[in-house]
Amino acid sequence: xxxxxxxxxxxxxxxxxxxxxxxxxxxxxxxxxxxxxxxxxxxxxxxxxxxxxxxxxxxxxxxxxxxxxxxxxxxxxxxxxxxxxxxxxxxxxxxxxxxxxxxxxxxxxxxxxxxxxxxxxxxxxxxxxxxxxxxxxxxxxxxxxxxxxxxxxxxxxxxxxxxxxxxxxxxxxxxxxxxxxxxxxxxxxxxxxxxxxxxxxxxxxxxxxxxxxxxxxxxxxxxxxxxxxxxxxxxxxxxxxxxxxxxxxxxxxxxxxxxxxxxxxxxxxxxxxxxxxxxxxxxxxxxxxxxxxxxxxxxxxxxxxxxxxxxxxxxxxxxxxxxxxxxxxxxxxxxxxxxxxxxxxxxxxxxxxxxxxxxxxxxxxxxxxxxxxxxxxxxxxxxxxxxxxxxxxxxxxxxxxxxxxxxxxxxxxxx
Numbered sequence: 001x002x003x004x005x006x007x008x009x010x011x012x013x014x015x016x017x018x019x020x021x022x023x024x025x026x027x028x029x030x031x032x033x034x035x036x037x038x039x040x041x042x043x044x045x046x047x048x049x050x051x052x053x054x055x056x057x058x059x060x061x062x063x064x065x066x067x068x069x070x071x072x073x074x075x076x077x078x079x080x081x082x083x084x085x086x087x088x089x090x091x092x093x094x095x096x097x098x099x100x101x102x103x104x105x106x107x108x109x110x111x112x113x114x115x116x117x118x119x120x121x122x123x124x125x126x127x128x129x130x131x132x133x134x135x136x137x138x139x140x141x142x143x144x145x146x147x148x149x150x151x152x153x154x155x156x157x158x159x160x161x162x163x164x165x166x167x168x169x170x171x172x173x174x175x176x177x178x179x180x181x182x183x184x185x186x187x188x189x190x191x192x193x194x195x196x197x198x199x200x201x202x203x204x205x206x207x208x209x210x211x212x213x214x215x216x217x218x219x220x221x222x223x224x225x226x227x228x229x230x231x232x233x234x235x236x237x238x239x240x241x242x243x244x245x246x247x248x249x250x251x252x253x254x255x256x257x258x259x260x261x262x263x264x265x266x267x268x269x270x271x272x273x274x275x276x277x278x279x280x281x282x283x284x285x286x287x288x289x290x291x292x293x294x295x296x297x298x299x300x301x302x303x304x305x306x307x308x309x310x311x312x313x314x315x316x317x318x319x320x321x322x323x324x325x326x327x328x329x330x331x332x333x334x335x336x337x338x339x340x341x342x343x344x345x346x347x348x349x350x351x352x353x354x355x356x357x358x359x360x361x362x363x364x365x366x367x368x369x370x371x372x373x374x375x376x377x378x379x380x381x382x383x384x385x386x387x388x389x390x391x392x393x394x395x396x397x398x399x400x401x402x403x404x405x406x407x408x409x410x411x412x413x414x415x
Contacts (some may be wrong), residue, residue, distance in 0.1 A: 003030025005181070009086065009104040009119070010036050011112070011244075012373070013135060014068045015214045016075070017248035018171045020133045021103045025174035033097055033180055034072060035090065036065050038083045038117070043195050047363040053196045054367040056336035059205035060212045064243045065215025075179025081187040084193065094128050097181050105135045108284040109374035110292070136244075137278045138168050138252055141285075148285050153297075155390040158279050166202040171250045187273045196338060209335045210239045210370065217246035225258040226382060229266045234339055238371035241277075248274050273340075280379035283389045291378045296387025298394070301375060303386065307356030316348050316364055324403050327350050336370035341406050347384040348397035358385035 006025035013019055015034070025032040047051040053061075069079035082089045090102060102123055106111055110290055118132040141148060145165040152158050192202045210220075217240035224235040240246035252274055259267040284291060295301055314320050318329035328342045338346070343365070350361045362381035366372055382388035384397060 004028040004032065004100040005031045005098055006225060007090065007099045007102045008034045009030055009090060009102055010034055010068075010079075011105065011107065013105050013244035014064050015217070015245050015247060016108075016174050017214070017218075018066075018135075018250050019174075020135050020172055021105055022178070022274060023172055023175050024133070025103050026178055026359070028100075030100075030179070031097075031181050032077060032178050033080055033093065033099065033184065034068075034077065034178070035082065035093060036068075037086045037089050038081070038190055038195060039085055040083070041085070041111075042251060046366060048360050050367040054336065055160070055201040055205045056208065056368065057203060057370045057372060058195055058197065059202075059394055060208055060210065060239060060336070060370045061243060062189050062192070063208070064214075064240075065212075065214025067215065067245075068381060069189070072178055075176075075178050076180075078180045078184055081189055082185065083190050084139060085118075086115055087122045090119055090120065090195065090256075091122045091128070094123065094126060094283055097184070098209075099128065101131055103131045108281050110289050112374070118213035136248070136377045137245045138248055138274055138282050139166050139298075140169055141282075143167065143169070143245060148282055151282050153283070153389050154392060155276070155279050157391065159275055159283070162278070168249065168252055171247065171253055190242055194238055196325050204334065208370070209337055210236050212239075212243070212245065214245045216240070221246060221251060221254060221369075225254055225262065228261055228263060235270075236337065238273075239337070242371040242373045249275065276337075276375055279374075279390075284375040285381060291382055291389075292359070294357060294387075295390075296382045296385070298387040298391050301385075301387065302394075302396070303351055305351075305357040307354045311354040312350075312356045312360055315346075315354060315356065315361075320354075321351070322349070322403075324401045324407055332368050336368055341402070342396060343380070344384060345399055345402050345406060347381055348399040348402065350414070351385050352399055358382070358387075 008021045008025045008029050013021060022034065034204050042052050044052055064387065066205060067082065069081065081271065092100065094102065120246065123130050138163050143166045145161065152161060221237055224237065237246060239252065241248055241251065252271060255270045256265055264311060290296065305311050315329065320326055320327040325346060328338050328346050332338045347361055350356050351358045358381050365377055369377065379388065383390065383393040386394045388394050
């Protein structure tokens with residue numbers, strides 16, 4: 001009797017290590033068909049005329065997907081790559097390759113969960129089950145002492161609860177081998193042009209600050225954790241974590257193992273970022289679209305959002321006349337990454353000085369950041385605008401004071 005044929009629908013989990021979807025699929029003893037869909041909706045227009053995915057993140061994603069395909073082929077498998085809507089593509093593949101079940105990792109933001117619902121509905125018409133796994137957070141939701149709906153909204157209370165009353169699971173092993181159907185169609189990653197980017201845009205992605213792919217992620221993590229760090233210490237690991245080429249669980253355990261080299265202070269600083277990432281994902285699961293409303297978690301906007309289009313364009317195009325603000329925006333626009341402190345400064349300047357509605361800035365970051373994920377991006381922007389989920393973090397940022405503090409440490413940023 002043949003083992004089951006499992007279709008592993010991959011999205012933001014583009015790795016082999018610590019990937020429960022691939023591991024559990026391989027354990028069924030039959031064929032595994034890993035699939036990645038370049039959904040056209042993610043490369044179209046978003047809020048306020050911005051792109052959902054800018055060319056820099058698209059180029060990084062192409063590298064990451066291509067690297068995963070190579071890695072799967074090296075262990076006997078492959079990655080089926082398609083351009084189209086998952087709810088159209090996945091049911092067709094289940095019929096073509098006699099798939100028994102589809103596995104995937106749950107997401108938390110509305111658009112991503114909506115796509116999952118459409119896929120589930122389309123699959124069920126063929127009596128195919130979509131099995132959900134939890135694999136994007138440090139703390140597994142089943143290990144928390146309370147249901148997500150009761151998680152405290154204050155970050156400090158969430159952190160205290162998680163650290164005292166839960167634990168972080170060990171990293172899952174990698175499957176030893178992936179077997180695919182002998183007649184699996186050969187596919188390749190699309191080009192940036194095929195995804196709708198112009199020649200001018202593509203030229204901007206000629207030199208990315210980070211190489212995509214699981215091997216590159218693991219090497220970057222090893223290099224970063226191999227020596228003591230002096231602030232500001234920027235790992236540039238966040239793009240890998242956002243794409244799922246680096247498991248946050250593995251990163252946590254490796255950071256803890258390196259504490260003797262890093263020191264307690266830097267170890268805690270690295271882990272704190274991962275805890276904030278967990279917090280925002282749980283808050284998105286709890287509150288959904290509230291993070292995309294102008295008033296967020298406040299009764300009303302604390303700042304008069306009266307900034308005009310001209311102010312927003314000057315900020316986007318690094319023409320504010322404030323040297324460090326413009327330098328930060330140029331780096332964001334040309335590399336897709338700026339340090340966390342600079343992100344706070346840019347957002348505080350836009351919302352407090354220019355009085356531009358915060359959702360417009362968050363949408364611009366969504367387009368430009370190569371380490372974008374919905375919960376962290378919109379969760380952070382909501383707090384900077386004073387309408388976030390954790391009341392203590394809603395205090396206004398003194399952007400001028402922050403700029404004076406940051407200018408010396410950010411002196412090496414590209415001008």
